[in-house]
Amino acid sequence: xxxxxxxxxxxxxxxxxxxxxxxxxxxxxxxxxxxxxxxxxxxxxxxxxxxxxxxxxxxxxxxxxxxxxxxxxxxxxxxxxxxxxxxxxxxxxxxxxxxxxxxxxxxxxxxxxxxxxxxxxxxxxxxxxxxxxxxxxxxxxxxxxxxxxxxxxxxxxxxxxxxxxxxxxxxxxxxxxxxxxxxxxxxxxxxxxxxxxxxxxxxxxxxxxxxxxxxxxxxxxx
Amino acid sequence: xxxxxxxxxxxxxxxxxxxxxxxxxxxxxxxxxxxxxxxxxxxxxxxxxxxxxxxxxxxxxxxxxxxxxxxxxxxxxxx
Numbered sequence: 001x002x003x004x005x006x007x008x009x010x011x012x013x014x015x016x017x018x019x020x021x022x023x024x025x026x027x028x029x030x031x032x033x034x035x036x037x038x039x040x041x042x043x044x045x046x047x048x049x050x051x052x053x054x055x056x057x058x059x060x061x062x063x064x065x066x067x068x069x070x071x072x073x074x075x076x077x078x079x080x081x082x083x084x085x086x087x088x089x090x091x092x093x094x095x096x097x098x099x100x101x102x103x104x105x106x107x108x109x110x111x112x113x114x115x116x117x118x119x120x121x122x123x124x125x126x127x128x129x130x131x132x133x134x135x136x137x138x139x140x141x142x143x144x145x146x147x148x149x150x151x152x153x154x155x156x157x158x159x160x161x162x163x164x165x166x167x168x169x170x171x172x173x174x175x176x177x178x179x180x181x182x183x184x185x186x187x188x189x190x191x192x193x194x195x196x197x198x199x200x201x202x203x204x205x206x207x208x209x210x211x212x213x214x215x216x217x218x219x220x221x222x
Numbered sequence: 223x224x225x226x227x228x229x230x231x232x233x234x235x236x237x238x239x240x241x242x243x244x245x246x247x248x249x250x251x252x253x254x255x256x257x258x259x260x261x262x263x264x265x266x267x268x269x270x271x272x273x274x275x276x277x278x279x280x281x282x283x284x285x286x287x288x289x290x291x292x293x294x295x296x297x298x299x300x301x
Contacts, residue, residue, distance in 0.1 A: 058284070058285070059287055062284065062287070066284060101289060104290060105238050105239060106238070107236060107238055108238065147238075149236075149289075149290060150289070174236065
């Protein structure tokens with residue numbers, strides 16, 4: 001699997017994501033600077049990493065969503081290339097219009113940085129095929145703006161179409177319906193606040209995140 | 223020509239920042255505050271002749287996230 005990780009000024013989880021992808025695929029991902037207008041030929045997975053792109057100016061992810069590389073990411077997503085946005089990457093994907101809703105300041109205003117239990121709500125997606133439906137897993141979170149909000153009709157549609165991929169077991173940041181991660185309508189774009197790339201080897205204290213990348217690799221190669 | 227864009231959270235959208243400001247005001251002894259909503263003010267220095275629809279376009283495409291925010295444009299013709 002040929003992977004790419006987009007790097008914005010202020011990204012800080014790009015290396016973690018690259019290490020996780022190399023671990024699972026056996027190949028180093030291409031690291032793509034935000035000013036690149038194109039992605040490498042034949043990329044079959046794109047990761048938008050966590051961090052504080054553009055210093056979170058205006059709104060988290062707002063500037064990054066309008067950067068040159070994101071036009072290429074949108075084109076690739078429209079062709080069906082799997083795209084994952086983690087943490088700030090999730091904020092970038094909502095700001096870019098690739099996912100519905102918005103990520104607002106955490107309801108209690110505090111930065112949350114800890115391991116949180118999640119439930120896999122949809123185990124049929126490209127990204128969650130290696131999990132069981134309803135399985136409980138643990139990923140770390142580290143964010144200030146993870147409070148997922150959308151209007152009721154959008155939330156109902158996400159639930160009805162099985163597009164809530166991950167849900168917090170407990171209240172973490174005020175997110176509507178405890179949503180932690182969602183899919184786009186074609187199922188090839190996933191945004192989530194928790195960090196699967198930070199739990200890919202036992203030294204991390206858990207390997208629940210590794211299966212996300214392994215499942216994806218298996219689906220892409222199938 | 224200058225214009226000001228006021229960006230506010232839509233009614234009903236939880237504003238944790240406004241809530242915190244409200245609590246702080248109460249802590250300072252200001253008891254008559256019913257609610258606080260925080261927003262943003264963006265000042266634009268524009269070429270003469272910039273149309274309203276162009277400024278609205280800027281708001282929709284970048285300055286405001288219309289999923290959660292409203293915007294209001296105020297032109298300062300003599301500025």
